[in-house]
Amino acid sequence: MDWIDLRLTRLMPADGRLLEGSHQSLSLMLLAFLLACVACYTVLEVIDRISQAEQPLSRWLWRIVGALCLGSGSWVLHFINQLPEAEYAPTTSGAGADFSSLCVATGCAFLAMLSISKGRTTAAWLFTTSLLISLSSGALHVFATAQNDQVIALLYSPVVLMAALILSSAFCYAALYSYARQQTQSPWAAWLSRITACVSLALAIEFIHSFGIQAVYARLPEAGQTDTLMGQSHMALIVSCLALLGFAASLVATARDKQLVTSQRDLHRVNSLLNQLDYARTSLQQAANYDVLTQHLNRRGLNLAFTEKLLKHQQGNTSLGVLVIDIDHFKRINDSLGHSIGDSMLKVIAERISSALRTDDVLSRLGGDEFCVLASLKSKDEARVLAGRILLAMKEPIVINGRHMVMTTSIGISLFPEDGNTPDELLKHADLALYQAKDSGRNQMHTFNSQLKAKASVALLLEEELHNALRNDEGLQLFYQPILDLHSGKLTKLEALVRWQHPQRGLLSPDRFIGIAEANGFIAELDNWVLRRACCDLSRLADEGHEQVKIAINCSALSLGRRELSQEVSDALLNFSVPAQLLELEVTENALMGNIEQAVDLLHELRTKGVSVSIDDFGTGYSSLAYLKRLPIDTLKIDRSFIQDIPSSHEDMEIVQAIIAMAHSLKLKVVAEGVESPQQLSFLSELRCDSIQGYLLSRPIPMQQLLSFLTDYSAEKSNLVGNSVR
Structure with missing residues (x-):
């Protein structure tokens, strides 16, 4: 084919006329537009596949398919619109020219697809892509029209041509914008946006063709009357069927690919969930079976x-x-x-x-x-x-x-x-x-060894029986050991010592069951029992005429850490109508140091109520002056381990002397435990120790014997003690 003249002119030349006028069939025009809509819908489906394709080769293949659909849709619309009605002369070109036109349409559409498939939504991208689609359709129209055998030269009206490009670009912009919005819409709204997009895109192609026809004037060769062309509708039908088959095949391919991608994504999601489940199960097993801190088994x-x-x-x-x-x-x-x-x-x-x-x-x-x-x-x-x-x-x-x-x-x-x-x-x-x-x-x-098992069995049995003894108030007793005031020679204080009269094992000392109570968490219950029983005995002593005698009870480390102790002491004193000055709490150094801050506050509260406080077994624990000056205490009790070797041990004598001097300097009274000989009594009297207790006076005795002991306190023993004091 020889290239013809292409010119832009404002006026129609004298020897020119419209290449096509109003001789197009309305039914063929509607058919062409519907085919363009189907082609555009197929293109939008292909664009979806491009955006979801993971492999570069797949994206390029789908771009080619999209270019074929867009190019063939534009070409079919142009081809059918070129077919005249029966009374007009044919203006179409040959098969070779039609094929070359299709190739040009596909090539231009491929350039447009490169821009569309980038998936951007900016205004600049929408405008550029819209203009590119319009120009590609315009290029197809010019190329196809130029190949008409009857055309010698083409003359375009620039005003109509610009109007065609503007309208076509506007519809392309609307189509792309509507397509971009469907990603954030509901399914029904997205489907409606897609239909709107494909119709707008088809209108853009239709406008570039229709306005292009109105813009074209041609110089045609002089010719006589030609035969009427028959069967143009059959040709349009054949082309339409072929185009529909191509579009249908493309839609089926996109649907199949979409199903495959969905299946792959579902499979990937399932595999991901399974991997997460395996990881979670492994993590749970790790957390359930391994220690977080050391990473060893728990x-x-x-x-x-x-x-x-x-x-x-x-x-x-x-x-x-x-x-x-x-x-x-x-x-x-x-x-x-x-x-x-x-x-x-x-x-x-x-x-x-x-x-x-x-x-x-x-x-x-x-x-x-x-x-x-x-x-x-x-x-x-x-x-x-x-x-x-x-x-x-x-x-x-x-x-x-x-x-x-x-x-x-x-x-x-x-x-x-x-x-x-x-x-x-x-x-x-x-x-x-x-x-x-x-x-x-x-x-x-x-x-x-087997002995350990037997010992554990006994401890377990004693634990159960001690529970029952506390619950039923059976078997537990308080023994009292008198404390002698060396300055007055009077028995002014008693130390309460708990004993357990076991039905099978006889009388058990505290070392047999106190540890069991501490280890099993009911030492506080035992301490409260001792407190109440001591207050009851104080009331009885007052009734027997010994209203000035005090009782000192031991307080465990656990009880010393309980805020309820203060209220329990108040309740016991109130229930038995006992003055708080007759009750003394004995605490060990180690018990104090377990929670020194809370212990200090609690002891201050007890002393405010009138209860006195003494440090038991002094010298065997921390023995720190730093806490002695902080503690609200009245008395120090020197542990028996420092007394038992006097007067044979000079070291113990010096230690006792230092403790007494230190206590007096701190305005504290001193009680020496474990005094068993007159020599020990004489030594302590010389150091001006305040009080003593031990076997020299009496062993711990129950309440009934204590009453007799206090009543029958013999003048001979009183004289012995008085002489030792003097």
């Missing part, structure tokens, strides 16, 4: 590992060692340095223990400062060797925040099958051995 994880390991040893008929490890005095670290330092120390301790173990040994943190080791062993001797390595590993100082601290451990050992056949039994027996190691001085190991 108690639950130990139970699972213990069951599995014990089963293997049962099947192989081999021994399994269980070592329960407790850090000595670890509570002091938390109380003095804080829990963060304590946690850091636990991590180091766990590493130390782990370094002493073998590869197949199992380490677990049971909780707090207690650990457990499961080890395949042949005998208890081998278990002791392993425990010795752990003790040795703990001897090195632990450096935390510049502080060098040495911690010791106590270890209890039990062995399968000698000491038990179940995890619970073996752990319980290892715990009993641990308690024995602690009672023996700590920083050592102890193996389980």
Whole structure:
């Protein structure tokens, strides 16, 4: 084909006329527009596929499909609109020219698809892409018209041409804007926006063609009358069917790809959920079976590992060692340095223990400062060797925040099958051995034996029976030991000492059951019983004519930390009509130091009510002047360990002398415990000790005997004491 003249002119030349006038069929024009709408809808579906494609090759393939749909839609609209009605001469070109026109349309559409598929929504992008689509459709129109065999030259009206481009670009802009908004709309609104977009895009193509026709004038060759062209509707139908088949195939492909992508996304989502579930299950198992601080097994994880390991040893008929490890005095670290330092120390301790173990040994943190080791062993001797390595590993100082601290451990050992056949039994027996190691001085190991089990059984039975004794108020008694005032020679005070008249075991001293009450959390109940019974006996003493005699009762560390103690003391004094000045609380130094701040406040409150306070067993605990001057106390009781070797021990004599002098300088009274000989009494009198108590005066006696003792206090003993005092 020879290229023809292309000119822009304002006036129609004398030898020119419109290439096409009003001879287009309305039905063909509607058909062309519907096909353009279908093509544009297909293009929008393809754009969706481009935006969702993950592989670059897939995106390029879908761009080509979109270019074919957009180009063929524009070409079909132009082709059908070129078909005249029957009474007009044909103006179409040949098959080769039509094919080249289709190629040009597809090429221009591909350029437009490159811009559309970027997926931007800015105004500049919308304008640029709209103009590109309009120009590509205009290029198709010019190229196709220029290939008409009857056209010698084309002359375009610039005004109409600009109007065509502006209207076409405006509809393209509206189409792209409507398509971009559907991403944030509801399904029905999104579907409506897509229909609006495809109709607007089809109108843009239609406007560029229709206005292009109105803008074109052509010089046609002189020709005579031509035969009427028949069958143009058949040609339009064939082209339409072929186009619809192509569009349908593209829509089916997009639907199939969309279904495939959806399936892949669902599969990916399911796999992601499964992976998250596996990770969550692993995390839960880690959290459920492992200690967060040390990353070793916790108690639950130990139970699972213990069951599995014990089963293997049962099947192989081999021994399994269980070592329960407790850090000595670890509570002091938390109380003095804080829990963060304590946690850091636990991590180091766990590493130390782990370094002493073998590869197949199992380490677990049971909780707090207690650990457990499961080890395949042949005998208890081998278990002791392993425990010795752990003790040795703990001897090195632990450096935390510049502080060098040495911690010791106590270890209890039990062995399968000698000491038990179940995890619970073996752990319980290892715990009993641990308690024995602690009672023996700590920083050592102890193996389980049958005596420990018997002792534990007795302790358990005593615990139950002591509960019943407190609940039923049966068997518990108060014994009293007189305290002599050395200045007046009178018995002015009594110390209340609890005893338990056991139905089978006889009279039990406090050391047999106080520890049980403390370990099992009902020492406060026992202290309250002693308080009420002492107040009751004070009331009885007053009725018997001994209204000036005071009673001192012991207060445990646990009770000293209870705010309820003050109210309990007030209630007991009120119920038995006893003056507060006749009651004295005895507390130990160690009990005070357990919670010094709260203890000071509580003792101040009690002293405000009139209750006096004394420090018992002075010299065996912290013995710090720093807290003595802070405490609201009235009396110091020198521990019997400093009295029993007088006068043979000069060191003890000097210590006692220093304590008495210090106490008097602090305006405190002094009571010496454990006085058993006249020589001790004479020495204490010379140092101007205020009071004494001990076997020289009397052993602890029950209330009925005490009344007789106070009444029958003999003149001979009074003279003996009086002479010693003088």
